[in-house]
Amino acid sequence: MxxxxxxxxxxxxxxxxxxxxxxxxxxxxxMSEDKESAMFEVRAGTGGNEAALFAEDLFSMYQKFSILKGWKFKIINEETKEGGNGYSLASARIEGLNVFGTLKYETGVHRVQRVPQTERSGRIHTSTASI
CATH class of the missing domain: 1.20.5 (Single alpha-helices involved in coiled-coils or other helix-helix interfaces)
Structure with a gap:
């Protein structure tokens, strides 16, 4: 039984x-476009330096994800924040099969709440970045 x-x-x-x-x-x-390559852009939003660090984290995360999927990740532009920490804007071309179909729902504003590296008193900050 x-x-x-x-x-x-x-x-x-x-x-x-x-x-x-x-x-x-x-x-x-x-969609017919789902099998195509894609242009990818991350832009720091609200949150000052922490938003730039978050944008850099996101860009790095998607770069590693692309490599894991076997896609080519070609960096086109990296604009760092004043002081050289984080990205105010970063863009890349991601080439491979089903890149657009996989990433098309990633567009929009992403938000993080964390104690930033730039915070000395341990307060939680909210930062955003757009893709």
Missing amino acids: KILAEEELFQNEQDIELKETEILDNLLPE
């Missing part, structure tokens, strides 16, 4: 995965 229940559970889990994939495909249909 236990074996039958385990087999049924396994089958139900597979059915759920198939339905999830089907639902996502219907809600988010593939």
Whole structure:
């Protein structure tokens, strides 16, 4: 009886995965551009120097993600904040299969709340960067 229940559970889990994939495909249909490369830009938002550090962290994170996916990450521009810490603007061209499809929902404003490296009294700051 236990074996039958385990087999049924396994089958139900597979059915759920198939339905999830089907639902996502219907809600988010593939576009012809999804298989293309993409231009990528990170811009520091509100938060001063901490926002620039956050923008640099994001840019580095996406660069590492691209390498992990086997894509080419070609840096086009890096504008550092005064003092040389963090990016006010950084852009790159990411080349490979399904780059645009993978990254198209990453656009927008990203927010971080943390105790920044620039903070001496341990207060939490909120900073933003746009992609």
